[in-house]
Amino acid sequence: MLTDSERREIEATLHHYPHRRSAAAGAMRTVQRHRGWLSDEALADIAGFLGVSVEELDSRATFANMLFRRPVGRHVILICDSDCCYVMAYEQMRDHIAARLGIGLGETTPDGRFTFLPIVCLAQCDHAPAMQIDDDFHGDLTPERIDQILASYD
Amino acid sequence: MTDRHTTGVSPDERPLTAAFRADGRPANIADYEAAGGYEALRTALRELAPAEVTKLVSDSGLRGRGGAGFSTGGKWSHVPVGDMAPAIKYVVCNGDEMEPGSFKDRHLIEGNPHLLIEGMALACYAIQARTGYIFLRAQYDKPYALLTQAIAEAKAKGYLGEHILGSGFSLEIYLHVSIGRYMCGEASAMLNALQSDRPNPRWRPPHMASAGLWSRPTVVNNVESLCCVPPIVRLGPERWKSLGLTDEGGTRMYGVSGRVNRTGAWELPVGTPMREVIEQHAGGMRDGFALRAVLPGGASTPFVPAEAIDVIMDFDHMKEAGYSLGTGTALLVDDSVCPIGLVRNLVRFFAQESCGWCTPCWGGLPWAADVLNDIEEGRGRLSDLDLLEEQCWFMGEDMCFCDLAPSATKPLGAALKLFRDDFERHIREERCSYGPVGQPAGQRSLRGPGPDGGH
Amino acid sequence: MACLTRPREGNRVAISDEEAVRFRATVIELLMISHPHDCPVCDEGGECHLQDMTVMTGHVYRRYPYRKRTFENHDLGPFVTHEMNRCIQCYRCLRFYVDYAGGHDFDAFGLRNEVYFGRLRDGALDSEFSGNLVEVCPVGVFDDKTLAAHYTRKWDLQTAPAVCAFCGRGCNTIAGERYGELRRVLNRFNGEVNGYFLCDRGRYAYESVNGAERVRKPIVGLSGLSASELVRGLGARLESALGERRVAVGARPRVARPRPVGIGSPRASLEANFALKRLVGAERFFLGLADGEQTLVERAAELLREGPSPAPTLHDIEAADLVLVLGEDLTNTAPMLDFSVRRWARLRPTVAEERLGIARWNDAGVGAVKKEEPSALWLATTHAGKLDEIAAETFHAAPDDLARFALALAAALDSKGGSRTAGEPPQKSRSAKARSAKRSAADGPSASLTADGPASDGDARLERFAAALRAARRPVVISGVSCGSLALLEAAAALARALPGPPPAAAAPLALVVPEVNSMGLVLLGGGRLSEAFRLAAEGDVEVALVIENDLYRRAPAAQVEAFLKASRTAIVIDHVKTATMAAAAAVLPAASWAEATGTFVSHEGRAQRSFQVMVPPRPVQPTWRWLSALASAARLPAGQNWLRLDDVLAELARERPDLAPAALVAPNADARVADMKIPRQASRYSGRTAMHADVSVFEPTPPDDHDAPLSFSMEGYRDEPPAPLVTRFHAPRWNSVQALNKFQQEVGGPLRGGDPGVRLIEPPAVPTSIPAAAQSSTAVTPSPPRPAAAPSSRPAPPPAFRPALDRLLAVPLHHIYGSEELSMLSPPVAGRAPAAYVALNALDAERLGAREGRPLKVTLDELHLSLPVRIVASLPEGVAGLPVGLPGQPFVALPAELEIEHEDGHA
Ligand SMILES: Cc1cc2nc3c(=O)[nH]c(=O)nc-3n(C[C@H](O)[C@H](O)[C@H](O)COP(=O)(O)O)c2cc1C
Ligand code: SF4
Numbered sequence A: 001m002l003t004d005s006e007r008r009e010i011e012a013t014l015h016h017y018p019h020r021r022s023a024a025a026g027a028m029r030t031v032q033r034h035r036g037w038l039s040d041e042a043l044a045d046i047a048g049f050l051g052v053s054v055e056e057l058d059s060r061a062t063f064a065n066m067l068f069r070r071p072v073g074r075h076v077i078l079i080c081d082s083d084c085c086y087v088m089a090y091e092q093m094r095d096h097i098a099a100r101l102g103i104g105l106g107e108t109t110p111d112g113r114f115t116f117l118p119i120v121c122l123a124q125c126d127h128a129p130a131m132q133i134d135d136d137f138h139g140d141l142t143p144e145r146i147d148q149i150l151a152s153y154d
Numbered sequence B: 001m002t003d004r005h006t007t008g009v010s011p012d013e014r015p016l017t018a019a020f021r022a023d024g025r026p027a028n029i030a031d032y033e034a035a036g037g038y039e040a041l042r043t044a045l046r047e048l049a050p051a052e053v054t055k056l057v058s059d060s061g062l063r064g065r066g067g068a069g070f071s072t073g074g075k076w077s078h079v080p081v082g083d084m085a086p087a088i089k090y091v092v093c094n095g096d097e098m099e100p101g102s103f104k105d106r107h108l109i110e111g112n113p114h115l116l117i118e119g120m121a122l123a124c125y126a127i128q129a130r131t132g133y134i135f136l137r138a139q140y141d142k143p144y145a146l147l148t149q150a151i152a153e154a155k156a157k158g159y160l161g162e163h164i165l166g167s168g169f170s171l172e173i174y175l176h177v178s179i180g181r182y183m184c185g186e187a188s189a190m191l192n193a194l195q196s197d198r199p200n201p202r203w204r205p206p207h208m209a210s211a212g213l214w215s216r217p218t219v220v221n222n223v224e225s226l227c228c229v230p231p232i233v234r235l236g237p238e239r240w241k242s243l244g245l246t247d248e249g250g251t252r253m254y255g256v257s258g259r260v261n262r263t264g265a266w267e268l269p270v271g272t273p274m275r276e277v278i279e280q281h282a283g284g285m286r287d288g289f290a291l292r293a294v295l296p297g298g299a300s301t302p303f304v305p306a307e308a309i310d311v312i313m314d315f316d317h318m319k320e321a322g323y324s325l326g327t328g329t330a331l332l333v334d335d336s337v338c339p340i341g342l343v344r345n346l347v348r349f350f351a352q353e354s355c356g357w358c359t360p361c362w363g364g365l366p367w368a369a370d371v372l373n374d375i376e377e378g379r380g381r382l383s384d385l386d387l388l389e390e391q392c393w394f395m396g397e398d399m400c401f402c403d404l405a406p407s408a409t410k411p412l413g414a415a416l417k418l419f420r421d422d423f424e425r426h427i428r429e430e431r432c433s434y435g436p437v438g439q440p441a442g443q444r445s446l447r448g449p450g451p452d453g454g455h
Numbered sequence C: 001m002a003c004l005t006r007p008r009e010g011n012r013v014a015i016s017d018e019e020a021v022r023f024r025a026t027v028i029e030l031l032m033i034s035h036p037h038d039c040p041v042c043d044e045g046g047e048c049h050l051q052d053m054t055v056m057t058g059h060v061y062r063r064y065p066y067r068k069r070t071f072e073n074h075d076l077g078p079f080v081t082h083e084m085n086r087c088i089q090c091y092r093c094l095r096f097y098v099d100y101a102g103g104h105d106f107d108a109f110g111l112r113n114e115v116y117f118g119r120l121r122d123g124a125l126d127s128e129f130s131g132n133l134v135e136v137c138p139v140g141v142f143d144d145k146t147l148a149a150h151y152t153r154k155w156d157l158q159t160a161p162a163v164c165a166f167c168g169r170g171c172n173t174i175a176g177e178r179y180g181e182l183r184r185v186l187n188r189f190n191g192e193v194n195g196y197f198l199c200d201r202g203r204y205a206y207e208s209v210n211g212a213e214r215v216r217k218p219i220v221g222l223s224g225l226s227a228s229e230l231v232r233g234l235g236a237r238l239e240s241a242l243g244e245r246r247v248a249v250g251a252r253p254r255v256a257r258p259r260p261v262g263i264g265s266p267r268a269s270l271e272a273n274f275a276l277k278r279l280v281g282a283e284r285f286f287l288g289l290a291d292g293e294q295t296l297v298e299r300a301a302e303l304l305r306e307g308p309s310p311a312p313t314l315h316d317i318e319a320a321d322l323v324l325v326l327g328e329d330l331t332n333t334a335p336m337l338d339f340s341v342r343r344w345a346r347l348r349p350t351v352a353e354e355r356l357g358i359a360r361w362n363d364a365g366v367g368a369v370k371k372e373e374p375s376a377l378w379l380a381t382t383h384a385g386k387l388d389e390i391a392a393e394t395f396h397a398a399p400d401d402l403a404r405f406a407l408a409l410a411a412a413l414d415s416k417g418g419s420r421t422a423g424e425p426p427q428k429s430r431s432a433k434a435r436s437a438k439r440s441a442a443d444g445p446s447a448s449l450t451a452d453g454p455a456s457d458g459d460a461r462l463e464r465f466a467a468a469l470r471a472a473r474r475p476v477v478i479s480g481v482s483c484g485s486l487a488l489l490e491a492a493a494a495l496a497r498a499l500p501g502p503p504p505a506a507a508a509p510l511a512l513v514v515p516e517v518n519s520m521g522l523v524l525l526g527g528g529r530l531s532e533a534f535r536l537a538a539e540g541d542v543e544v545a546l547v548i549e550n551d552l553y554r555r556a557p558a559a560q561v562e563a564f565l566k567a568s569r570t571a572i573v574i575d576h577v578k579t580a581t582m583a584a585a586a587a588v589l590p591a592a593s594w595a596e597a598t599g600t601f602v603s604h605e606g607r608a609q610r611s612f613q614v615m616v617p618p619r620p621v622q623p624t625w626r627w628l629s630a631l632a633s634a635a636r637l638p639a640g641q642n643w644l645r646l647d648d649v650l651a652e653l654a655r656e657r658p659d660l661a662p663a664a665l666v667a668p669n670a671d672a673r674v675a676d677m678k679i680p681r682q683a684s685r686y687s688g689r690t691a692m693h694a695d696v697s698v699f700e701p702t703p704p705d706d707h708d709a710p711l712s713f714s715m716e717g718y719r720d721e722p723p724a725p726l727v728t729r730f731h732a733p734r735w736n737s738v739q740a741l742n743k744f745q746q747e748v749g750g751p752l753r754g755g756d757p758g759v760r761l762i763e764p765p766a767v768p769t770s771i772p773a774a775a776q777s778s779t780a781v782t783p784s785p786p787r788p789a790a791a792p793s794s795r796p797a798p799p800p801a802f803r804p805a806l807d808r809l810l811a812v813p814l815h816h817i818y819g820s821e822e823l824s825m826l827s828p829p830v831a832g833r834a835p836a837a838y839v840a841l842n843a844l845d846a847e848r849l850g851a852r853e854g855r856p857l858k859v860t861l862d863e864l865h866l867s868l869p870v871r872i873v874a875s876l877p878e879g880v881a882g883l884p885v886g887l888p889g890q891p892f893v894a895l896p897a898e899l900e901i902e903h904e905d906g907h908a
């Protein structure tokens, strides 16, 4: 069952689209914002509410790179691995984060604090190398800056 | 280090960025109005028929800033207007901006969200659409918030909503946030994404101008393209054109990233030479680094060698010289960067983002990425270079369903020529001889630190 | 490349251009990158499109040295296998399953070179058309699970063109046999009937031919008789029964001596039924249908014959601009009609795509445009079905109310200037009814339906349906006998008559669904009612009862059947499956099943089609008509003695019944040869012929002769393309996959070369009409032709409106694609998908009666006391209950019928 606030937020977008099912992408984002990730149950809740199949939702979810079908940590680190960041040595930053947190890309720290994922160009190329943690951008990364930044997330 | 605005410049000279605030905060509606904001909309609704707005845009010679450079006015003019035209039409703003290297749309929205709103309103008026969508990439929380605020402000002032400025024209603009994928930036896939369908590209015809979003006539334009519309209407096509240095006319956002003294995006006359952008605006390369090549307009454009940076940056001059302008946001590749590693990174990106629809793309790109990886890691063979050439052929233009794979072949094909020596050396020496990227010349030997010291 | 280039008039396409050849080869190389090299163990091997293309493009050397991507698979239920590692990401499955078949539990997951096609998790595919994935998938991702269970190489199948035996639609199939067992059924393209597709009942019911329920030996009360002894004995019995009669002819009428009766069957061929009718005489031949059903099917045949509405072909449906379904749950009563309607709904021609410059072949483009257009499917049925979700509007009501609704629509169509002489909107509530009565009285005959006051829901609905029908230029009406209402049948015909038809038809095409493969053939042949046969027996007038391919317990109440079998001293049953009827038979003769006999079947649209014997059954199994012929010889009857071959029966049929004569011509006769050769049932690649019986004898047996068809049971024969009705397989040099079908068509998607097989036995008389030239074009976009002047006075009177009663419900039949048909339920995969018996109630009624989902409810109907678990079906109208039809073991009830609820205290 969708929670009241999830339902309200989804309902607020229904009138943007001529068909109820077209609100699906937004609905998945909404529910993920509330629950952190999209479980099978979450998809079933959305599917029931919008009158679409879970297959249809999962098809879109597994296409997307910003919908999580597995549990993630409290904070999600997305490190840009595209060309500008490549030129600006993102690989060193990636290795630094991995060493600091003791996890590789695609993994979550055992304490559930961070999930570490790669992402394509964040359109922060003027601040490459760049990363995003939750909703915040962090650019012009250096190992020292990374240490500070990580420390600011509990 | 970053240069993001050209404040204090007259709106008649730098119309895209004139309303940007000196304090770096986004312009609000008052800021924008002070710089001539919403005048164009007022004029259009009072004095111009929809087709006249389209004509102004056509006459201005505006070419799409999303990369392909289609005539914006031409695109609009294919949409049926008038009494016999379908009642429901849409304008969709492409704010997906996932092209690696491109960050200009974000600058525009974060500097002045109202410019886009006014541009949308004019586009909608021109094709008589009552609904517009701004499709934003998943990461654009800030642009989302700014646009939400701007829409509310514009509504309060009667620039949006029912009977805009007392006219018979009504318009709602909705924001749609992507669930994330480079492919969603391709115009037809974007429409599918907006419908919550699978974001595969669509076969044309039907052309979007006749059956696009939910099979209604639709125009898709890049953020910057739409931002150019208010100044075109306000200044008139002739004055707009006169802002440029070449026939193409107008201004556009030029951006630079890489190891330069000042990264950023600047509004400059169309036709500014690349050298000027790099040396004057970006302040040249950082000490200890030499320029090797430029990826002039995103990951989908062929490399421009350092020797050729006198090229003039507009669509036609670039094309004539065998390059392409793309988004106009350049990545400068310095001499610490192994070009094979870079191309591997680019091709991997495309392989990863392929939607999985057409075979040359989903089959060819990962293969090319694997071959490049082999070469970079010292397992390459000379025949691999022929194989990569062949892959550029079968993933080239007219071989694929959309432009994603052909885009990948552009930097790859250019690299095979431009960096031939590097490819051959990698293969011959069975290793990469570059050190870690970003090592200044003084600390690096071309022979490099050997097989373990690389990246 | 041409595949990415918009075709234009005047384009020249070079497929042998060097670059094109190289590009094709490259695409195949890419497709093979992750494809397993498991052809030797792959079910698809030997009829794989990818295999064909790999060989044809010459891809032999693997240049790709990296890892293949791999997937996990799902259990997709009893019909279809899943092996995703073979997938080449062509999206055909998705386009078929979701876009065409309307399935929801299937999609494409992920992206790049890792797209996964299937369900979210294990589970049987929900679509009734899932089996088409087997043919649609060009590789072996989706294969036939039933074939896999007794696998044989495709080229080792002995195949013949058959007609699906499991409903009245008559879809064309290719059935394949190996080692005496039927191994699978594939679709056989027929552009007028089933096109490229088949339903899952049709595809998977074939196991009934192999099943444990088969009769393979004669069964006699006094055992120990050989088949020929038995026939001699039975013949003598027959002779004496008939002999008395012969003596009696011309003599003074005395008390009639008991005589034989013949009971035919809608699942037996036209030839079998005709043979029986000849044997026992026209007045002693009974169709073997339930009485009520016989009335309905006979009327359906009459309606088709009278016209002016012709039965629609698949093309007529596809060209429609509106489809109205009255009373049929097509998904379950005629699944391929459901499919045709879905496909039509997705691709129906309208002006939109022309205006947008979308070519008709651009299925995705047309489909996307149609999705945004209002639906043109209108449904009026007793309860919700799977088609409801794509309908413009649905109306659920009791059968009589549906009839009233249809008549009211007919009246509304000519209400402009015409009069409402018949029909009025059905009323659910008393007050609405009263209002309506008042209005009719006040406003006189020309009153508009929504003229006064706040219109009732019913009026508004009627007006919406009527408005859509009025605007339609090429409507098609689909109705049938499934809900058991003669009034509805009449009303549907009246409504079709009031609608315009595609020129030259003077009225809208009318498809009438009938239940079984030869229901229509049987009523065209004509015969008495089962109850009359029962009466004759009860009067002591039956000496021998010959029952062919029929379980009478499915046709009449058990007590009556029992009494009949007892009273008709010798009951002889000829059938291929064990039935309850056999229990009381004096003798049972093992008949050939549809796969073992050649015969003609007449589909619901009156189309006669020949189904060919696939395999030779073990002796003494033989076609029913041959048993009858043998009995005739033994009884020394003139009729039937000289029937040596099927053609003899057909010749006699043509002589006796000129109206049915075209049935003899639907396929070349047994003497026909192409280049002096028969058409082989076995592929040129057929293997092991000389070794097949090596465990018995190293001598190769002579291939059996086929006296009934121009097909041979061997590899020898004419190898090229045979005449369309004789296509035993779609195969062309280098094209081992079903893709070879293209080579058999005049153009892709067009009819088979020489025309799609089958001949209509019923065409309404051509009505001379004066249609303006503009209306004669066959496109859907021409201006409306003038409405035929249907005489409203000829309309049937509407039945009284249905009134829900407090203590009685009206039980209507509920059909199940898996469950309602007799033979298919003998196929384990199909039976596995069937529901258990239940009684369906609307939620309000359930609440009123204190009934709960899943809990047993005691009901009485037609003197039967049943205890059935309750199923809540929200869409059933108030006062209407539903009972599943035809489930094995459930007693026969003629539906609709009144159903009483037995309360706990025992009172009804
Ligand atoms: C794979 C792919 C990704 C694209 N991504 C973007 C994008 O992120 N933003 C954008 O404006 N255009 C993008 N485009 C170009 C659009 O298809 C389209 O041409 C553009 O939005 C049209 O706007 P314009 O005419 O104003 O340039 C992309 C194209 C392709 C093939
Ligand atoms: S039809 Fe078969 S090969 Fe094609 S995408 Fe579906 S599973 Fe893959």
Ligand code: FES
Residues within 6 Å of the ligand: A080, A081, A082, A083, A084, A085, A086, A120, A121, A122, A123, A124, A125, A128, A129, A130, B100, B101, B102
């Ligand atoms: S490449 Fe990393 S932010 Fe653009």
